[in-house]
């Protein structure tokens with residue numbers, strides 16, 4: 001059994017958290033229409049809803065807030081931000097945004113995506129929604145192992161390079177607006193993409209003149225997995241590995257709420273000047289001036305310092321092992337999880353966890369609700385409830401290949417005891433799994449991002 005990794009930091013500020021009573025939790029669930037996005041955060045004991053924007057900043061980042069320059073244009077933090085991202089990615093043009101989905105919106109507005117295909121290993125939900133909103137067709141081409149919950153492949157986020165080439169040939173390169181690699185692959189279990197896969201994808205798209213972008217939210221965790229698992233990288237620094245990863249792409253979208261170790265922020269970085277001009281015009285219209293993009297000067301500084309801190313090998317070792325530790329506690333008690341554990345979360349396999357609840361009754365969501373009810377732990381469903389897709393011909397609901405519950409671990413926030421508490425709650429629920437009941441949607445079910453807003457009740 002893996003030992004809990006010693007934290008490479010100590011705690012300077014604490015935040016009180018409380019477990020609401022069982023009666024309170026039951027009332028809150030009813031009031032929230034069994035959608036945990038509607039539960040007040042103060043009524044959650046351990047919040048594993050997301051690792052996005054929920055991390056703890058360091059003393060160095062907090063100090064950075066104090067040197068925020070709040071000039072409207074060309075504040076000093078912008079130059080620090082721009083230089084750091086250029087140095088990290090080797091990409092020439094940096095566009096600040098307040099979070100990742102704005103970067104996606106700007107990119108798909110500026111690219112001509114109408115009627116064209118956007119290929120990804122797996123589109124994250126906001127990326128998919130942005131592609132669709134701009135008339136594009138999102139296509140997921142992760143390797144088959146990436147859809148197999150039990151397969152222990154070291155790089156389950158890899159793209160199926162053969163299918164990529166087939167798809168380009170079948171439709172013609174002019175029909176492919178963009179190829180993206182989401183690192184790590186959040187919707188596929190936080191699984192990494194190998195350097196050799198990045199290189200192979202680059203080789204194919206270059207032959208057809210198609211741009212390659214990263215959805216780079218968790219680039220540092222991805223780089224650390226390469227160091228751990230890919231031959232030839234064990235002695236390289238994560239910074240060097242990250243730089244090599246970025247050297248193969250034409251650009252990236254980034255939510256700094258993950259590996260920027262900040263509570264808000266993001267950017268687009270790219271080399272294509274014409275594309276960048278279109279993006280910048282749109283940026284000024286919807287987000288803010290070119291040197292702040294919806295962020296305060298102090299936020300730019302926090303992100304900049306976070307992007308440097310995140311590439312500390314000792315931090316990344318602790319981070320990846322912390323997630324693995326929770327996964328191993330569950331596996332030791334036969335709880336079905338997606339294997340191997342990913343970079344930022346442990347994913348429960350809802351199909352095997354609650355096999356008596358069919359996909360149309362959202363087994364993952366039923367588990368999420370039960371975890372809150374029993375332990376005030378908040379998780380998120382990543383399955384039929386999140387991915388609202390229907391067959392274009394028959395109109396029938398299409399179910400994704402995996403029904404998952406994501407236990408996302410905020411960075412530098414929870415201790416070993418907190419994770420043990422979570423593991424005990426999940427194990428107890430698994431042992432009582434026959435009591436889990438299916439659910440149905442009773443409101444706001446048609447939104448493309450319905451898991452944020454839909455209302456549910458139990459199936460009779």
Ligand SMILES: Cc1ncc(COP(=O)(O)O)c(C=O)c1O
Nearest residue numbers: 052099100101124126186217255
């Ligand atoms: C892979 C991936 N892409 C894009 C986003 C969107 O980023 P944001 O929440 O900052 O808009 C997320 C957020 O969780 C993500 O995980």
